[in-house]
Amino acid sequence: MDSIFARMQRREKDGTKRRLRYDLGLIDLASNDYLGLARSSTLSAFCQKALNRRREDDLHGFGSTGSRLMTGNHPEMERVEEFIAKSQGFESALLFSSGYMANVGALSSLPDEGETILYDAECHASLLDGIRLSKARAYPFRHNDLCHLKKRLSATACRKATYIVTESVFSTDGSTAPLKELDNLAASFGAGMIVDDAHGIGLFYEEGKNSLATLKTVVAATAGCGKALGVMGGVVLTTKRIREFLLNFGKTAIYSTALPLASLYAIEGAFSQLPFLEREREKLFSLIRLFQTGSRNLSMTAIQPVNVRGNEAAVKLQEQFKQSGFLVKALLSPTVRKNRECLRITLHAFNTEEEVKRALELLS
Template identity: 30%
Template sequence: MNTSAAWARLEPKLAYFRNRVAQLEYEPARKNSFVAYTAERDSAYADQDGQRLLMMSGYSYLGLAGDERVVSAAKAAVDRYGTGNHGVRALAGSTPLHEELEAEVAKFAGREQAIVFGSGYAANTGVIGGLVGPGDTVFIDKYDHASIVDGCKLSGASVVRFRHNDVAHLERRLASTPDTGVRLVIVDSVYSMDGDIAPLVELRKVCDAHNALLMVDEAHALGVIGATGRGIEEHFDYEVKVDVKVGTLSKGIPSMGGWVAGPAELIHHLKYASRPFLFSAALGPAQAAAALESLRILQREPWRVEFIQRESERFRGLLHAAGISTVDSETAVVPVIAGSDDAAYDFATLSRKHGVIGLPVVTPAVPNDLARLRIAITARHTEADIDFAADAFIKAARETGII
């Protein structure tokens, strides 16, 4: 380590994570962060250091990450366009493939137009920064994703938080804040840690009553909720609409990138006002093609969504019957509560010994008494996989004293 005075001032920051990780991963068997896995193309299993384990914490909800149709589309795009683009979208970076993907996203989301970003994180920060600034106010759910929180901070707008899924608290916040400038309420449709769903209908009513726009991040909703996987509006039978829909291409859709869909005028504005879109290289051809093909497969194969919803409910039921808490989960995101951070690492380590990968999420990402394994049910799992995983988690929970 450099020992200069300048580096010495940085040392306390470096030491924090060094010591924090060492406390939890004090032996090789307890390593759970930044572990390299080699996923099998045709199953939910993955190789870790020569051991074949059932992956239960992967995000590929639709089970398309290794699908030959998606892989072939990515290969064809590389053959046609190469491995990268020629710059940002506003200059030489746009291709017909980007326009085709954006049209498909817009159609799927039920909106006039859409644009795609290099990541979901960039989409959230870029949209927020493009819509609000000093003099405006953003109201965000306490459990909103970090990209939303960071986008609000970077925008320069005033930020007001409200209790998780508490519409009455949001209404009080809106009523007590001056009704000036742009007022924007932002929620996740499916919350990535607890797997619960935002109360969209009530949120829409409160926003309308207080002159606020409503933005929803569909990152963990696309392919997961709604009869055909179209997200929160479909989940609530299209009773209401949101003003701005944002999502990713790296969860249910097995690629990279983010998207925003809305009225044509809004999309035109964001093309020029969203800095992460305007100043970042265009999404790579392979990623764009993989996302496009996956969206088309999703629309042709609704059984994937049906399987995810059915098996998620069954999996939660198996855990509940054994006395394991999954808090308020109602989707494919299933938090398996351990308690303390150390307990979560013990739980993950023992689960792996029983043949299953369940990765721990600890403070500060979650409250200090609600550390958990965050499980994701996917269409790549089989019913036998779900049974095997539930049995492994129950055994590990008993061995750690969680139940």
């Protein structure tokens, strides 16, 4: 117990203690609600209508009553999973209670003993936690460095199966993985890819489908539903065979209470809205271009980092934004590596050009 108090005291002393906050009345430049679906009246109406259709004698009330393999499964759950898979261009889908659980479930179970995981060094903590629980060997490659990855692949070519793990959009700095180049490299070595699409899903489309569905080597794409989809839950997009495997070996699917119908319908409603949000996507990317020009940032995603060395300086800049009416969040070490602290500004389709210009003035 003493170590618990000692660690908390260190956090308090160095200014890294995490606290829950609830900020009202500020301009949102912090949330992951990139397309505004979390505040959508259309999505709200969809959920209410779907819940009203529920049969009165349904076993599931406000809760799901158990895990999917016990009493938590429901015909509506499987219908929605089929809809999600089809809408994203995949063969099958499996829902989880969160994106974190989807990542841990997939990474801890798919790669087996004697196999190899090569993962981008900037991968999210949920991916790293899943990798740590896996029986496979795991080695990082430098962020988006194809040459380093090729060396890693060459060193593991004679072993059993190899998985390359990356993100479509990296949550800290908004950088994007060179997915087509990674796909070609994976194919040349007979490797498979597992891609976390949490911050890309809903934003990057090819002919109305998830762009990951067009890649040759993607074994599974994971995504949290709490970003551009604006709701909660997580999903693994994959094949029918791997979906069945995850229901047998993915512990976060086996031992977690299933999502209730209210959450299920919210997820369905969010996915059903994505094809009709082209105007929102166009607005968002116009604001991204505006911010990129004004700040000289390289990120062409909703995530716009402002590098600030040191936790104290990052918190100070966050408070300056708050005093000017903006909600932004500083990423502090140990969440990010020391001297990689930053102010993480996120843009949304509901922000205005004037708000973005005001934010840029604060940075000048």
